[in-house]
Amino acid sequence: xxxxxxxxxxxxxxxxxxxxxxxxxxxxxxxxxxxxxxxxxxxxxxxxxxxxxxxxxxxxxxxxxxxxxxxxxxxxxxxxxxxxxxxxxxxxxxxxxxxxxxxxxxxxxxxxxxxxxxxxxxxxxxxxxxxxxxxxxxxxxxxxxxxxxxxxxxxxxxxxxxxxxxxxxxxxxxxxxxxxxxxxxxxxxxxxxxxxxxxxxxxxxxxxxxxxxxxxxxxxxxxxxxxxxxxxxxxxxxxxxxxxxxxxxxxxxxxxxxxxxxxxxxxxxxxxxxxxxxxxxxxxxxxxxxxxxxxxxxxxxxxxxxxxxxxxxxxxxxxxxxxxxxxxxxxxxxxxxxxxxxxxxxxxxxxxxxxxxxxxxxxxxxxxxxxxxxxxxxxxxxxxxxxxxxxxxxxxxxxxxxxxxxxxxxxxxxxxxxxxxxxxxxxxxxxxxxxxxx
Amino acid sequence: xxxxxxxxxxxxxxxxxxxxxxxxxxxxxxxxxxxxxxxxxxxxxxxxxxxxxxxxxxxxxxxxxxxxxxxxxxxxxxxxxxxxxxxxxxxxxxxxxxxxxxxxxxxxxxxxxxxxxxxxxxxxxxxxxxxxxxxxxxxxxxxxxxxxxxxxxxxxxxxxxxxxxxxxxxxxxxxxxxxxxxxxxxxxxxxxxxxxxxxxxxxxxxxxxxxxxxxxxxxxxxxxxxxxxxxxxxxxxxxxxxxxxxxxxxxxxxxxxxxxxxxxxxxxxxxxxxxxxxxxxxxxxxxxxxxxxxxxxxx
Numbered sequence: 260x261x262x263x264x265x266x267x268x269x270x271x272x273x274x275x276x277x278x279x280x281x282x283x284x285x286x287x288x289x290x291x292x293x294x295x296x297x298x299x300x301x302x303x304x305x306x307x308x309x310x311x312x313x314x315x316x317x318x319x320x321x322x323x324x325x326x327x328x329x330x331x332x333x334x335x336x337x338x339x340x341x342x343x344x345x346x347x348x349x350x351x352x353x354x355x356x357x358x359x360x361x362x363x364x365x366x367x368x369x370x371x372x373x374x375x376x377x378x379x380x381x382x383x384x385x386x387x388x389x390x391x392x393x394x395x396x397x398x399x400x401x402x403x404x405x406x407x408x409x410x411x412x413x414x415x416x417x418x419x420x421x422x423x424x425x426x427x428x429x430x431x432x433x434x435x436x437x438x439x440x441x442x443x444x445x446x447x448x449x450x451x452x453x454x455x456x457x458x459x460x461x462x463x464x465x466x467x468x469x470x471x472x473x474x475x476x477x478x479x480x481x482x483x484x485x486x487x488x489x490x491x492x493x494x495x496x497x498x499x500x501x502x503x504x505x506x507x508x509x510x511x512x513x514x515x516x517x518x519x520x521x522x523x524x525x526x527x528x529x530x531x532x533x534x535x536x537x538x539x540x541x542x543x544x545x546x547x548x549x550x551x552x553x554x555x556x557x558x559x560x561x562x563x564x565x566x567x568x569x570x571x572x573x574x575x576x577x578x579x580x581x582x583x584x585x586x587x588x589x590x591x592x593x594x595x596x597x598x599x600x601x602x603x604x605x606x607x608x609x610x611x612x613x614x615x616x617x618x619x620x621x622x623x624x625x626x627x628x629x630x631x632x633x634x635x636x637x638x639x640x641x642x643x644x645x646x647x648x649x650x651x652x653x654x655x656x657x658x659x660x661x662x663x664x665x666x667x668x669x670x671x672x673x674x675x676x677x678x679x680x681x682x683x684x685x686x687x688x689x690x691x692x693x694x695x696x697x
Numbered sequence: 698x699x700x701x702x703x704x705x706x707x708x709x710x711x712x713x714x715x716x717x718x719x720x721x722x723x724x725x726x727x728x729x730x731x732x733x734x735x736x737x738x739x740x741x742x743x744x745x746x747x748x749x750x751x752x753x754x755x756x757x758x759x760x761x762x763x764x765x766x767x768x769x770x771x772x773x774x775x776x777x778x779x780x781x782x783x784x785x786x787x788x789x790x791x792x793x794x795x796x797x798x799x800x801x802x803x804x805x806x807x808x809x810x811x812x813x814x815x816x817x818x819x820x821x822x823x824x825x826x827x828x829x830x831x832x833x834x835x836x837x838x839x840x841x842x843x844x845x846x847x848x849x850x851x852x853x854x855x856x857x858x859x860x861x862x863x864x865x866x867x868x869x870x871x872x873x874x875x876x877x878x879x880x881x882x883x884x885x886x887x888x889x890x891x892x893x894x895x896x897x898x899x900x901x902x903x904x905x906x907x908x909x910x911x912x913x914x915x916x917x918x919x920x921x922x923x924x925x926x927x928x929x930x931x932x933x934x935x936x937x938x939x940x941x942x943x944x945x946x947x948x949x950x951x952x953x954x955x956x957x958x959x960x961x962x963x964x965x966x967x968x969x970x971x972x973x974x975x976x977x978x979x980x981x982x983x984x985x986x987x988x989x990x991x992x993x994x995x996x
Contacts, residue, residue, distance in 0.1 A: 350736060392705050465738040468747035469698050469706065469754055475729030476709040483716065 266304045267566045273298050274559050274568075281603050282646065288603070289548040292555025305562050313561025314554045317425035317520040322372070322550060324523025325415055328502050329371050330544035331530050333379075335495035339485045342383045346481050351391055351474030354461040357401060358450060360384055364402050365409030365446055369416045370506070373406040373650035374546070380406075381657040383485060390477040391470070394460065395663045400673045401453055403654035404642045408449060408681060410650075411638035412442040414509060414519060418553075418649075419599075419608040419637035423630055424519065426612045431509030431519060437631050441688040445639065445681035452677050494534055501530035549649075553605065560609045569610070573617035582622035584697065588632045588689050591615065595636025596682045600643025608637045625696050628689055635685040643678040645670040698750045703757065710758045711945065711964065715908075716858045719897040719933065720807055720831040723764040726755065727800045730769070734792045741788035745780045748773060759945040760906055760965050763898045764932040768799040806930035809979035811835045814893075814928050815844060817975065822848040822890045825882075825923065826863065828855055828908040830895020832928045834863065837893075838870050850874040851885055855910060879910055886921040894973075896929040899988060903970040904939035912966040915973070924974040931978050934988065939967050 277295035410416030508522030641648030814836035
């Protein structure tokens with residue numbers, strides 16, 4: 260297609276409109292993105308075959324495969340059993356509730372998507388904290404925040420990482436090796452900040468017989484409610500084996516040459532074949548709207564890239580910073596962090612990938628540090644506000660279903676300082692890394 | 698103990714009483730207190746005050762959980778000498794031992810009711826069951842397992858939590874059963890031989906505190922000439938009359954067919970004991986007079 264002022268203007272206008280609609284949540288995100296694509300196709304900015312070529316099917320396949328594996332594993336009852344056992348281990352101690360559930364959330368979100376993780380964890384955290392007469396809001400917000408932090412540690416943990424990984428070809432191992440230190444440090448900082456700012460809420464109950472008595476009755480209620488379906492060992496064994504297969508294939512990508520998307524779909528299909536669960540019911544659990552949202556955004560950003568808009572942003576915003584690697588890395592980190600707090604971090608990351616590629620062409624930065632800065636900024640930045648990450652919205656929605664309303668400001672009061680602190684931790688990590696390698 | 702905490706405990710007790718049944722809440726309550734004593738950090742002297750708080754909260758449960766209240770009162774009496782112990786560990790061990798004894802006492806009485814209950818079931822009976830009373834379920838299970846009796850159970854659908862429990866148990870034990878809505882009972886009156894019931898509490902003014910819907914079922918069975926059997930050990934006999942049982946009355950907003958209205962409902966039914974044909978406790982079949990007389994010997 261010939262680039263014209265009209266098609267350039269239309270593609271920018273539609274993109275900004277879609278971004279705005281996504282941010283204010285006027286309509287479903289997937290609908291907004293695909294409607295934007297359709298408008299551009301109808302007005303002739305791109306034809307449908309060309310538009311489809313912009314979709315990164317590696318990302319879509321990776322997400323689809325992992326969603327299928329998680330959907331089958333959920334049916335085994337293992338997540339309910341896990342959360343109930345954690346609840347039992349807390350024995351009603353508020354600090355243990357915060358720490359133990361946060362650790363589980365961090366680990367789960369590293370391997371499952373964050374939305375699934377909070378859907379597993381939040382209902383039981385609400386039940387436990389409300390039942391103990393604690394304010395559940397802090398605990399719900401903490402799980403959303405921790406899921407975004409924990410998800411940052413792996414290729415498959417958070418959508419921005421999936422996008423970066425498949426766009427750049429970074430492996431599962433590289434994500435784990437380079438990001439584990441800032442993630443663990445940020446997790447510790449986040450938990451410390453939650454504790455230090457709310458110490459009075461974490462008083463122990465060991466001197467209160469009535470409360471200890473109530474805790475035991477509450478734990479029994481939780482056991483009864485959440486363990487209605489017995490553990491399906493057959494499904495669990497096969498699900499765990501196929502999840503293990505996917506992870507092994509991710510880790511050995513350098514040897515096998517199998518891409519993460521292929522590894523995920525292969526494992527998911529093996530699992531469906533082995534378990535013979537009703538495929539239609541598993542497919543109902545796949546978040547098709549998220550996958551369509553991704554596809555639509557890939558097309559919108561692809562068109563912008565073709566129209567030269569991304570190049571213009573790269574040259575006039577990021578490349579004007581010069582070639583000082585410290586300035587480049589920290590700018591990408593903090594701009595990504597703050598922008599992801601207010602915009603959805605998925606479209607933001609898709610937009611930033613070509614920008615960062617151009618920055619690297621102009622002034623190379625060693626050890627993919629610019630990509631790690633983008634990953635840390637986009638994932639941690641999602642914690643800044645309620646609308647920054649899907650996990651935040653889902654966690655608050657899940658709490659609302661249980662009668663706990665968390666406002667935008669209440670979320671912000673807890674999450675803002677933690678986001679700044681985790682971005683500061685990331686800044687220190689990236690700067691030290693850069694200093695050691697330059 | 699704050700009002701919020703007291704209300705929280707009341708809701709937990711009512712939840713278990715509602716979905717698990719009166720026998721299970723009694724055992725659960727005692728087990729919960731054992732674990733609370735294991736975790737508590739207090740001097741024996743402080744334990745007295747802390748225990749009084751728990752007992753006050755349990756006594757204010759709505760409705761009153763008479764078996765649990767009476768067993769805890771017995772425990773409080775027996776534990777009192779240990780409040781003078783100097784060693785916290787010794788006092789805690791004594792509390793746990795005494796509570797364990799109360800569990801065994803309850804279980805032995807419940808087992809005796811089951812034994813006597815077996816005398817009232819025969820092959821080819823059709824037994825009507827309303828709520829998931831564990832004493833009734835145990836009788837049905839033992840009749841199948843140990844007596845190898847062949848009978849059929851008609852389960853009245855109660856609520857989304859308790860009915861599946863009964864269904865699952867009967868399924869596991871391979872006891873032939875049919876689950877029907879309560880309003881369908883009229884179609885099965887001729888098939889049913891006996892109605893088996895459990896109870897939360899039996900009062901001296903000859904009333905039974907039982908799950909919602911029990912009063913209607915008992916009345917229908919009485920009119921249809923179906924014999925009603927009530928199985929409850931004497932720990933469920935209260936000294937207080939029906940009006941003192943603190944049955945919870947709640948109002949809730951209902952939105953249906955584009956209109957909203959308030960429904961007022963009670964948490965439990967009151968059933969006239971005179972409508973019950975056979976009353977069985979741990980001593981066997983007892984008369985109405987004996988129920989009242991035994992009541993005087995309890996707690």
